[in-house]
Amino acid sequence: MSDLHERYAASLMNSFGPPKLALVRGEGAHVWDNEGREYVDLLGGIAVNTLGHAHPALVAALTEQVGTLGHVSNFFTTPRQVELAERLLALMTPADVEARVFFSNSGTEANEAALKLTRLTGRTHLVAMEDAFHGRTMGSLALTSKQAYRTPFEPLPGHVTWVPFADVEALAAAVTDETAAVVIEPLQGEAGVNEAPAAFLTAAREITERHGALLWLDEVQSGMGRTGTWLASQPSGVVPDVVTLAKGLGGGVPIGATIGLGRAAHLFEPGHHGTTFGGNPLSCASALAVIDTIERDGLLARATEVGARLRSSLARDPRVTEVRGLGVLVGLSLAESAAPAVVAAAQEQGWIINATGPDRIRLAPPLVVTDADVTAFLDAWPGLLDAAGLTAPGSPS
Incomplete structure (x- = not known):
């Protein structure tokens, strides 16, 4: 040693x-x-x-930003924060759908923000997938299926029903008019990289719309170009209500993002959620450098x-x-x-x-x-x- x-x-x-x-x-x-x-x-x-x-682009972006402005509280905004939100919306949401971004520091925090969004629908029931992984904080852990992760911290918050991954019949049976959201990883990374077929995502969209529930796609691991598109779900044509991002977004600098589309874009109001470091200039500069380099190269x-x-x-x-x-x-x-x-x-x-x-x-x-x-x-x-x-x-x- x-x-x-x-x-x-x-x-x-x-x-x-x-x-x-x-x-x-x-x-x-x-x-x-x-x-x-x-x-x-x-x-x-x-x-x-x-x-x-x-990577030279990341080194240059961080060096320039830290020499200019490293951190401000969310009483204020910065050009990098606004620019990054605009870029993410342009790349990942349809032009005819209103959308907004909440920045945080990690994937589990992005999912915590999404979980709080679902509560603002007035419902508490959630449907998640077997073999899912959404993070280790208490709310995200409540949606993570691996029992070894969950048991030491139970009881966990929330009312969650688990269904087999990519099983349309089981999903249809689980979602009711009391369901706040269905959360799906289009590509389950921690389970060994299991892909949700496009037909399953399409069915999930139809089922959630029928019951007035949100469709939440966790792209923390699969997003940011890793699958050959900005989001793994994009080729399916399915437009979700919530998308969560992190991991590759900052290229190694901690940052998470929760994107709300349609009615989910406006569920948060002042006082509903907060973060000290989320959307800080350094993390946003790094994410912009990642996006620029992916596009340029x-x-x-x-x-x-x-x-x-x-x-x-x-x-x-x-x-x-x-x-x-x-x-x-x-x-x-x-x-x-x-x-x-x-x-x-x-x-x-x-x-x-x-x-x-x-x-x-x-x-x-x-x-x-x-x-x-x-x-x-x-x-x-x-x-x-x-x-x-x-x-x-x-x-x-």
């Missing part, structure tokens, strides 16, 4: 267990630990580092291209039973429950990936990951499975 690991254990709460690495520097999709070892970061801070590490198309290559190539190994995802949010299932061993083998050989279950792997590389890095990882992949002890189906054990 390194000195830094020992100091970590002696000074930080044990919320995450021992850190796997102590990282000290990054550039592009590469990071270095405190012992000088280099890794290719194919997890991107869990879908956060949209532009990788130390064609990174939406790049995400589509890289994701298609990863999925098609990873699926060729018979020890991989399924590959899922959109753009550069990729999930795969293994023929054996060896995902943690694969992650450990990958780290040993200089690759950072993630296990979301005993047999599930998640990749969320930066949108700027190079062709050379993708090629090297795909070349290394069979060896990583070998090192983890996976055998091809039908082979002698």
Whole structure:
């Protein structure tokens, strides 16, 4: 154990267990630990580092902004805050639908704001999906399905009905005229990258409209170009009432956003909600730099291209039973429950990936990951499975 690991254990709460690495520097999709070892970061801070590490556009935007104005309270506004809200609405909401933004600091805070919006409908019943993850604060946790996360903190707030993901019949049976909202991740990241079919999102829109409920799409992990479009839900054509964003929005700088559309745009009134740091000039400058760079460098198309290559190539190994995802949010299932061993083998050989279950792997590389890095990882992949002890189906054990 390194000195830094020992100091970590002696000074930080044990919320995450021992850190796997102590990282000290990054550039592009590469990071270095405190012992000088280099890794290719194919997890991107869990879908956060949209532009990788130390991207010049992000460095320049933050340097300029901190030298001008770092923070003001929300008694005031700043040009960056207004500009970012306008850009998000232009990119992510239809021109003929009125919409407004509330800025916060993280995905769970964006979802807390959305949860409070649903209460202002005068209803309290919520419908969420099995295998959902919406955050760790008490309200967001009430919508997160994993029992291990929930049990230590129960009773949790809210009246929530759980339905199987992408099950139209179950959703229709669960939603009533007392339902405030249905919350769906168009791409369930923590569950191993499960995609909601367009037909399910369309049905959810129809069901919620029929009962006067809000449709809330949690795009915290899937938004900001990761799937090849600004929102994973956009290709479906479904227009929700609420969208939540975070992770890739700031490219590594904490920021969350709750977008209300239609009637949800005006549910908050003064005094209903607040934040000290939400929408501060630094975080908004970083988000604008992310958006500008995605547009300037064609990174939406790049995400589509890289994701298609990863999925098609990873699926060729018979020890991989399924590959899922959109753009550069990729999930795969293994023929054996060896995902943690694969992650450990990958780290040993200089690759950072993630296990979301005993047999599930998640990749969320930066949108700027190079062709050379993708090629090297795909070349290394069979060896990583070998090192983890996976055998091809039908082979002698």
